[in-house]
Amino acid sequence: MTMSSQTIEPRHFRDVMGHLPTGVVVVAGREVGTGKPAGLIVGTFQSLSLDPALVTFSVARTSSSWPKIRPAEYFSASVLADGQNDVCRALSSKTDDKFAAVDWHESADGTPKISGAHAWIDCRTVQELEGGDHVIVIAEVLRLDSGGGQPLVFHRGKLGGYRTLQL
Numbered sequence: 574m575t576m577s578s579q580t581i582e583p584r585h586f587r588d589v590m591g592h593l594p595t596g597v598v599v600v601a602g603r604e605v606g607t608g609k610p611a612g613l614i615v616g617t618f619q620s621l622s623l624d625p626a627l628v629t630f631s632v633a634r635t636s637s638s639w640p641k642i643r644p645a646e647y648f649s650a651s652v653l654a655d656g657q658n659d660v661c662r663a664l665s666s667k668t669d670d671k672f673a674a675v676d677w678h679e680s681a682d683g684t685p686k687i688s689g690a691h692a693w694i695d696c697r698t699v700q701e702l703e704g705g706d707h708v709i710v711i712a713e714v715l716r717l718d719s720g721g722g723q724p725l726v727f728h729r730g731k732l733g734g735y736r737t738l739q740l
């Protein structure tokens with residue numbers, strides 16, 4: 574007996590997967606040559622391995638910012654805090670100077686970290702894998718730190734806060 578599968582329509586796929594809440598993470602580095610900050614928002618950032626300490630995220634092949642960051646290998650991931658909606662809007666836009674109105678400072682590697690973020694992870698890319706219309710990036714963790722407050726959360730196409738569950 575063969576099992577039939579549903580035809581997966583992209584909008585439906587996106588809508589159903591949007592029910593899985595994610596954090597909102599800025600992946601940012603320096604453009605080789607100009608040294609200008611470049612970055613994008615990802616909801617796919619997660620830990621991959623404890624020992625060695627590795628993280629992963631996926632980036633669309635259409636991204637214009639990732640090709641600017643990747644040659645330098647080093648980048649910082651900033652986990653946005655509740656209330657940093659404007660940072661999310663600015664860095665998920667397709668404008669030229671995304672960082673103009675964003676408050677950031679440098680990591681030890683010179684990569685841009687978003688000021689006031691919930692956590693920061695400084696990384697170096699070690700591998701890129703094929704992932705359909707995305708590239709799966711695997712990076713080693715060089716150093717990391719956390720800030721205070723609560724995370725910004727993305728759920729069903731909307732940005733919101735995180736309500737602590739009483740367990």
Ligand SMILES: Cc1cc2nc3c(=O)[nH]c(=O)nc-3n(C[C@H](O)[C@H](O)[C@H](O)COP(=O)(O)O)c2cc1C
Pocket residue numbers: 597612613614615616617618630631632633635636637638639661664665666667727
């Ligand atoms: C909450 C949220 C999560 C996102 N997650 C991803 C992601 O995991 N990978 C990705 O490639 N784009 C993701 N995007 C879209 C990019 O941030 C957006 O396409 C951005 O404009 C890409 O810019 P670029 O062309 O400058 O690289 C996400 C956007 C938002 C708002």
